Amino acid sequence: MNIELPYAPFHYQSIIHNSKKRFKLIVAGRRAGKTKLAFYELLAHALGSSNRLGWWVATTYRDAKEIGWQFILDILPIIKPAIKNISYTDLRITFLNNSQIYFKGSDNPDALRGRGLTFLVMDEAAFQQEDVWKKVLRPALSDREGKALLISSPNGRNWFYTQHEYAKRPDIKGWMVDHWPTSINPLISPSDIEDAMNELSEQDFKQEYLAEFVTKAGMVYSDFDEANIIESFEYNFSEHDIYLGADFGYANPTSIIFAAVSRLTDEVVIFDEIYESRKTMSEILEMMERKLVANKIRKSEVKFIATDPAGNAEELTSGLSPVDTLRMEGGYEVINKGSRIAPGLALVRAFICNAKKKRRLYVVREGAPNLIRSIYGYSYKAKSYFSKDISEEPEKDGIHDHAVDALRYFFINAFDTSKYVASNIVQQDYLSEKSPALRQTRFLRCGKCGLKYMSKDPNRKLCSSCEEGTTHAE
Ligand SMILES: Nc1ncnc2c1ncn2[C@@H]1O[C@H](COP(=O)(O)OP(=O)(O)OP(=O)(O)O)[C@@H](O)[C@H]1O
Numbered sequence: 001m002n003i004e005l006p007y008a009p010f011h012y013q014s015i016i017h018n019s020k021k022r023f024k025l026i027v028a029g030r031r032a033g034k035t036k037l038a039f040y041e042l043l044a045h046a047l048g049s050s051n052r053l054g055w056w057v058a059t060t061y062r063d064a065k066e067i068g069w070q071f072i073l074d075i076l077p078i079i080k081p082a083i084k085n086i087s088y089t090d091l092r093i094t095f096l097n098n099s100q101i102y103f104k105g106s107d108n109p110d111a112l113r114g115r116g117l118t119f120l121v122m123d124e125a126a127f128q129q130e131d132v133w134k135k136v137l138r139p140a141l142s143d144r145e146g147k148a149l150l151i152s153s154p155n156g157r158n159w160f161y162t163q164h165e166y167a168k169r170p171d172i173k174g175w176m177v178d179h180w181p182t183s184i185n186p187l188i189s190p191s192d193i194e195d196a197m198n199e200l201s202e203q204d205f206k207q208e209y210l211a212e213f214v215t216k217a218g219m220v221y222s223d224f225d226e227a228n229i230i231e232s233f234e235y236n237f238s239e240h241d242i243y244l245g246a247d248f249g250y251a252n253p254t255s256i257i258f259a260a261v262s263r264l265t266d267e268v269v270i271f272d273e274i275y276e277s278r279k280t281m282s283e284i285l286e287m288m289e290r291k292l293v294a295n296k297i298r299k300s301e302v303k304f305i306a307t308d309p310a311g312n313a314e315e316l317t318s319g320l321s322p323v324d325t326l327r328m329e330g331g332y333e334v335i336n337k338g339s340r341i342a343p344g345l346a347l348v349r350a351f352i353c354n355a356k357k358k359r360r361l362y363v364v365r366e367g368a369p370n371l372i373r374s375i376y377g378y379s380y381k382a383k384s385y386f387s388k389d390i391s392e393e394p395e396k397d398g399i400h401d402h403a404v405d406a407l408r409y410f411f412i413n414a415f416d417t418s419k420y421v422a423s424n425i426v427q428q429d430y431l432s433e434k435s436p437a438l439r440q441t442r443f444l445r446c447g448k449c450g451l452k453y454m455s456k457d458p459n460r461k462l463c464s465s466c467e468e469g470t471t472h473a474e
């Protein structure tokens, strides 16, 4: 039987197909042609001889179905003469030669039990857990000396980076390594790359398009420097839109940033801020209004206030949430659309400095000193004191996070994230959200004063005021 597959590999893909190495690891930029290469390598393996068993493992079951399995559906009429049966529920295809391919997601470890694999693809391997490769999939390749193709864009210097460094060593046999920037794919136009340079920070561009293993240095906003700080700002009615970003607290400070966005250039200036602990919402409202007057801005010119989607504050001591107060007493429009952390950080980074070294975020030195201090001090959590590894989550140290959170809420609500954030960043965030540390904030009732408060820690017993023994706001 002769099946003509609708795929002519590009030169750089042929090199991989032609290699006889048992293990192949490719680190590549977005849209470089990883998934297509991997799919056809796996298909050729299954059709090449009888009784072979191949697995396609994606980060999630959904990705396995929507990306890997979709390739099968797309070419079904062409491969039909070679198919014995196909299970749409198990995402499994069996060929007449008794070779099989399964499509799986490593978000469900139970689905990964099995052995006797003759071929494995891990698509976006760097976004899967190290144990999935080391403890589950690699051993499943042992009994039949199965082969593997690990393809991914980089995800910081995690296990995939270590594996890459290992595989590159001249004394290590059996592995091949290749590296493809996005521009290697002749179908990607130079203007697409140009757009990405404008819309991503240099660090994110290097990772997503040049496929470099960038280190997450300690600082979250490492490009922010004196060039982002200006001495003064004058509001101009015909040029600027005004927005506020707010992170509410009581024992912790409430932080509100005042942002002007130029309709001509998209440049953002943070010209004022509120950073105050132990203030009631009425006091905060009053302060906001005084700040607007001082900047010659009418209240009606504020487009909206962007806040935390999780609900606003650690405590709701007055019965009315801060968001309710802003809406009902302040008459403001308040927006708090879902904001996952990693895309928000990437968006802010793109404005601090993009890959073309253009800055579009400025902070007035005297206007928002707490924001400036927060940005400089905002760092990734070290995994442990002794480990050099840096986690993907910024530190919530209670000192540096409030003003930067307010800034991020403003950005995520005022700008279209999809334009500025590469899909892998979104994916990475999806995975980190599954970690227990980032589970949803929930309402708890204080064991002492009986008031409702919000916390990410379900085992917490007291609200922060009772915990600290301070008085509550009325
Ligand atoms: N040999 C080829 N012939 C024709 N088109 C190709 C070839 N290789 C890749 N492409 C096309 O290039 C685009 C990117 O390919 P693919 O999805 O495989 O890349 P990727 O690196 O997995 O991308 P992503 O970062 O989105 O996961 C797709 O439109 C794909 O069809």
Ligand SMILES: [Mg+2]
Binding pocket: 034, 035, 036
């Ligand atoms: Mg892909």
